[in-house]
Amino acid sequence: MRLQEGTGLWEHRGKVAVVGWGQSHIDRRWDGVTLDRSCGGLTKEACLKAIADAGLSLDDIDGLITSPETRAEQTWAPRPYFDPPYDTEDGLTYASAEWIERELGLKNIQYRVSDAPYIGPMMGQAAQAVGDGRCETALVWYPMVNLAGRYGHNNPANNSEEAPGPSAFTLPWGYQSGAMFNNLVIFQQYCKKYGTSHDGLADLCLNLRRNGLMTPWSYYALHEPYQLTREDYLNGRVIEEPLVIYDCDRPVNTCAAFIFTTAERAKDLRQKPIYVLNHAQTGGRGRSTMSTLEEHQEAVASLARRMWEGSGLGPDDVDVFNPYDGYLTFTQQFLEGFQWHGVKLGEAHDFYADDIRVEGPHPFMSSGGNNGTGRTRACLFSDSLEQLRGTAGPRQVTVRAETALAGCNTPDSNGFIMFSKSPD
Amino acid sequence: MSTIPGLERPGPVPNDLTGPFWDACNERRLVLQNCTVCQRMHYPPTQRCDQCGSADNFEWKEVEGKGHIDVYMVIRDSRIRGFRSAQPINFAVITLDEDPGINFLSNLPGTPPGEVPVGAPVELIFEETSTGQLVHEWRVVT
Numbered sequence A: 001m002r003l004q005e006g007t008g009l010w011e012h013r014g015k016v017a018v019v020g021w022g023q024s025h026i027d028r029r030w031d032g033v034t035l036d037r038s039c040g041g042l043t044k045e046a047c048l049k050a051i052a053d054a055g056l057s058l059d060d061i062d063g064l065i066t067s068p069e070t071r072a073e074q075t076w077a078p079r080p081y082f083d084p085p086y087d088t089e090d091g092l093t094y095a096s097a098e099w100i101e102r103e104l105g106l107k108n109i110q111y112r113v114s115d116a117p118y119i120g121p122m123m124g125q126a127a128q129a130v131g132d133g134r135c136e137t138a139l140v141w142y143p144m145v146n147l148a149g150r151y152g153h154n155n156p157a158n159n160s161e162e163a164p165g166p167s168a169f170t171l172p173w174g175y176q177s178g179a180m181f182n183n184l185v186i187f188q189q190y191c192k193k194y195g196t197s198h199d200g201l202a203d204l205c206l207n208l209r210r211n212g213l214m215t216p217w218s219y220y221a222l223h224e225p226y227q228l229t230r231e232d233y234l235n236g237r238v239i240e241e242p243l244v245i246y247d248c249d250r251p252v253n254t255c256a257a258f259i260f261t262t263a264e265r266a267k268d269l270r271q272k273p274i275y276v277l278n279h280a281q282t283g284g285r286g287r288s289t290m291s292t293l294e295e296h297q298e299a300v301a302s303l304a305r306r307m308w309e310g311s312g313l314g315p316d317d318v319d320v321f322n323p324y325d326g327y328l329t330f331t332q333q334f335l336e337g338f339q340w341h342g343v344k345l346g347e348a349h350d351f352y353a354d355d356i357r358v359e360g361p362h363p364f365m366s367s368g369g370n371n372g373t374g375r376t377r378a379c380l381f382s383d384s385l386e387q388l389r390g391t392a393g394p395r396q397v398t399v400r401a402e403t404a405l406a407g408c409n410t411p412d413s414n415g416f417i418m419f420s421k422s423p424d
Numbered sequence B: 001m002s003t004i005p006g007l008e009r010p011g012p013v014p015n016d017l018t019g020p021f022w023d024a025c026n027e028r029r030l031v032l033q034n035c036t037v038c039q040r041m042h043y044p045p046t047q048r049c050d051q052c053g054s055a056d057n058f059e060w061k062e063v064e065g066k067g068h069i070d071v072y073m074v075i076r077d078s079r080i081r082g083f084r085s086a087q088p089i090n091f092a093v094i095t096l097d098e099d100p101g102i103n104f105l106s107n108l109p110g111t112p113p114g115e116v117p118v119g120a121p122v123e124l125i126f127e128e129t130s131t132g133q134l135v136h137e138w139r140v141v142t
């Protein structure tokens, strides 16, 4: 983790590159029977696609990095398992380094990480591992799992008569998750301070869906290929007022994989290398029960300072920007904190109402984000790569695309990574 | 039980750190950790002062129980069983008058869902949870 300010340029700046990407099929849920579409099955699909995309062979992979944080809150045990290799949770609701090593028949693995955090910090961890020489070519994957059942309703913590540990100070009042509740509290503080309202998110919502529909593999392109209207958004089913269903990214069942290698190894591979200029993370919490707007603004300001310091770039140098939109309420914190396209504190909603289409001058979140593609989280990174490669198809931005900044999750807990077409 | 119809709050489970806090709630008193080195109050309870870093200089200090409503939302589709039977239900953030850097959660018993007077003063009350443990709550001052 890179958490400290004042450490100068990242020591591996431009020495690590991403050379492969693979995206599996995407469904709303796993049906519980089709093993090719289980977490393990989709992970194999994504990994093989990423290796092929890079023009590598299985024997070239010597590092494996993944996260167990697949969001499979609805465990379905007790249940029958299947024949090997689908005879444990490993393979069905997550896919460890050891499982993939065995299932793909990888012979040269010297570095295995199965307990990386969620994808934001994990991408930085992968870049750091290659830069540090722990492996030369890392296969990195991030599955998202969604089983039958309403999200969170089967989570034992939400059905207990007791609130243990730190939840004693939140659960008895109905608090659920930080990403949802604390960030909605902060959104309300934002609206109060800057005189805006929830309606100010409509333009962002509609543009994310539009970009998502221009992403061929996305959930919406494949399964619900129609655009939302402003009326849809403004009349959306209320989840926690003012948050509506269209502010919440939709859980899906899928996997994405990436290949990180050294700049040296990247030179003669199939894809033009996309270099890593820096990575930085944020962890911590506010002073009291709910973190505040001011605390989150300072957290992102610090993240931005560290990103500029380690990459040698500044706000004007970032061409493609894909921060997290798991809930639409907090994306504005990143936009304002990184001052992308000069957006200052309190100006995000006006910026959304301007031209943020990919064809326009301010193609914010060309990925379509998680609201446009389904909750993959990986879309933020894969779109950044595609934009720099020039392979984003109808989503290709018309402004300069030399650098891209992507990351997730929330303002107070995240990992961001800076990509560039040039190592310099 | 709660004075909010249908609400079944999960009961806080005290531990070594938080036991004195919850014991005080059961006596209808709100006590916060106060650092005797730098006079900084902490809530929720913590192992270490976030201002001066000292760990062994906390006292439990009773506070007056006056606050203001900062912002609110309305829970309409909860994942938590005991709240699904009570929604829609207010979810507000209360700042403590003695130190507005300290905030609390509240469902604002007595205030109809969505009719929350932002900025209004509130006063401390206590409500029963599923386990019988009392928790601190807040009511709009009329």
Ligand SMILES: [Zn+2]
Residues within 6 Å of the ligand: B035, B036, B037, B038, B039, B040, B049, B050, B051, B052, B053, B054
């Ligand atoms: Zn202190």
